[in-house]
Amino acid sequence: MVQQQLREKAKELLSNKTVDLIIGFGEWTLPLRTTPVFIRTPEGAKSLVWNSFCENNLTAYLHKFSRLKVGLVVKGCDARSVTALSLEKRFPNHPPLLIGIPCQRLVDRKKVKKAVKGEILQAVEQGDLLLVKGENFEVSLKREDFLYASCRSCAHRTPHQAHILIGDPVEEVSLVDAHPEVSKLEGMSPEERWSFFEKETSRCIRCYACREACPMCYCAECFVDSSRPRWIEKSLSPSDLAFYHIVRAFHQTGRCSGCGACERACPMDIRLTFLTQKLNQEVKDLYGFETGIQPEAAPPLSTFDPEDEQEFIK
Amino acid sequence: MGSEEHWEPKILAFLCNWCSYAGADLAGTSRVQYSPNIRVIRVPCSGRINPLFILKALQGGVDGVLVSGCHPGDCHYLSGNYAGRRKSATLKRFLEFLGIEQGRIQFSWVSAAEGVKFSQVVDEVTKDIRRLGPLKKFKKSSAFGVQSSES
Numbered sequence: 171m172v173q174q175q176l177r178e179k180a181k182e183l184l185s186n187k188t189v190d191l192i193i194g195f196g197e198w199t200l201p202l203r204t205t206p207v208f209i210r211t212p213e214g215a216k217s218l219v220w221n222s223f224c225e226n227n228l229t230a231y232l233h234k235f236s237r238l239k240v241g242l243v244v245k246g247c248d249a250r251s252v253t254a255l256s257l258e259k260r261f262p263n264h265p266p267l268l269i270g271i272p273c274q275r276l277v278d279r280k281k282v283k284k285a286v287k288g289e290i291l292q293a294v295e296q297g298d299l300l301l302v303k304g305e306n307f308e309v310s311l312k313r314e315d316f317l318y319a320s321c322r323s324c325a326h327r328t329p330h331q332a333h334i335l336i337g338d339p340v341e342e343v344s345l346v347d348a349h350p351e352v353s354k355l356e357g358m359s360p361e362e363r364w365s366f367f368e369k370e371t372s373r374c375i376r377c378y379a380c381r382e383a384c385p386m387c388y389c390a391e392c393f394v395d396s397s398r399p400r401w402i403e404k405s406l407s408p409s410d411l412a413f414y415h416i417v418r419a420f421h422q423t424g425r426c427s428g429c430g431a432c433e434r435a436c437p438m439d440i441r442l443t444f445l446t447q448k449l450n451q452e453v454k455d456l457y458g459f460e461t462g463i464q465p466e467a468a469p470p471l472s473t474f475d476p477e478d479e480q481e482f483i484k
Numbered sequence: 485m486g487s488e489e490h491w492e493p494k495i496l497a498f499l500c501n502w503c504s505y506a507g508a509d510l511a512g513t514s515r516v517q518y519s520p521n522i523r524v525i526r527v528p529c530s531g532r533i534n535p536l537f538i539l540k541a542l543q544g545g546v547d548g549v550l551v552s553g554c555h556p557g558d559c560h561y562l563s564g565n566y567a568g569r570r571k572s573a574t575l576k577r578f579l580e581f582l583g584i585e586q587g588r589i590q591f592s593w594v595s596a597a598e599g600v601k602f603s604q605v606v607d608e609v610t611k612d613i614r615r616l617g618p619l620k621k622f623k624k625s626s627a628f629g630v631q632s633s634e635s
């Protein structure tokens with residue numbers, strides 16, 4: 171079983187001092203959730219878990235441990251983030267050791283909560299089923315129906331870049347319409363698209379959880395915090411909210427792995443991944459670039475080709 | 485405050501020092517007429533344009549933005565315009581996806597010898613933006629602190 175193998179491997183890596191620290195997922199007190207765990211001793215390895223609720227992109231924590239040799243538990247998307255970060259030369263000393271797990275796709279806890287009446291007290295996985303229990307109900311749900319949209323649109327679920335792979339690789343899929351949300355918006359008029367965008371972002375409270383959850387948001391000073399120049403006011407006006415969301419997403423152009431961690435972190439349930447998915451589509455379409463897939467290719471906005479598309483320039 | 489019928493498009497133009505700004509200069513010294521709707525900001529290179537400049541301008545009250553630099557191969561810094569081109573292409577597509585009308589932000593290559601081309605570009609851009617009307621989306625109302633200064 172994957173979880174058992176993971177614990178054994180982690181124990182071995184810590185005992186023979188291949189790594190100083192393992193960042194993985196651990197049990198959490200709430201159902202449908204896990205928590206990041208930071209393990210430094212071989213005995214600690216037994217607190218690692220692996221299930222459909224391992225939803226953080228733990229790559230985001232690497233910035234905090236640049237002096238240590240870190241073993242990082244990664245899914246397909248997380249591994250792509252690591253590749254994107256190494257292209258940006260984020261690991262000059264110790265590139266992390268990747269313990270990859272082919273991803274079975276994650277369960278969207280908010281969808282599950284909506285599907286039942288009452289508070290969920292326990293949720294366990296059994297094969298393709300999800301057994302959900304509350305005070306006066308007990309249902310079994312089909313796991314397949316409750317996956318995150320970002321996981322449905324994920325084409326590369328096996329972290330091939332990983333140094334150690336635990337479990338069998340899953341099939342690479344080619345998706346016909348990878349981002350239905352983007353396609354749907356593209357079919358609308360500019361007015362409809364703007365009102366969708368403005369309506370989504372109008373709920374934003376600017377807590378920046380989306381930024382904190384993202385491994386690619388590691389700027390020492392984010393543009394929202396800069397006071398010289400002050401790019402953006404500290405207001406909740408629709409214009410400033412749109413500004414924040416345009417720029418946060420645009421800064422991910424060709425860098426976003428599509429992990430969906432930003433959207434999952436949002437306390438206001440704001441749709442965020444369609445923004446970076448659109449940008450990912452653009453760089454794929456314009457420059458043939460996919461984040462984290464080609465370990466040698468320079469990030470698309472830090473390079474150029476003299477033959478680049480320029481139809482739009484007068 | 486100009487009422488809508490007396491509205492004139494306000495367009496911010498970022499011109500690179502070495503080509504397009506000199507092109508604009510040439511248009512001026514050659515007495516070539518062009519629409520008086522642009523306000524020019526000189527930048528060292530079209531690659532210097534941070535997308536934040538464009539967004540800040542739109543938020544602050546302009547109806548359109550023009551970015552102009554040296555032709556491919558002519559960049560004073562060799563590759564600034566190539567690097568800028570990718571940022572421009574992706575930003576333009578992204579803003580259009582979000583619903584900012586096509587034509588609000590435009591790009592051109594104008595060399596120091598192209599005074600006439602410069603005047604044509606400005607006229608075309610002004611015409612496009614006049615057709616689109618004042619920018620309403622995204623613009624910040626002055627109540628929130630950013631004054632949209634009226635000309």
Ligand code: SF4
Nearest residue numbers: 384426427429430432
């Ligand atoms: S922008 Fe969101 S989906 Fe993209 S890498 Fe960051 S957290 Fe993941």
Ligand code: SF4
Nearest residue numbers: 387389392393418421
């Ligand atoms: S939003 Fe942009 S400026 Fe802010 S941390 Fe992310 S990448 Fe950096």
Ligand code: SF4
Nearest residue numbers: 374375377378380436
């Ligand atoms: S996490 Fe949600 S509410 Fe918080 S800043 Fe991001 S979009 Fe806004």
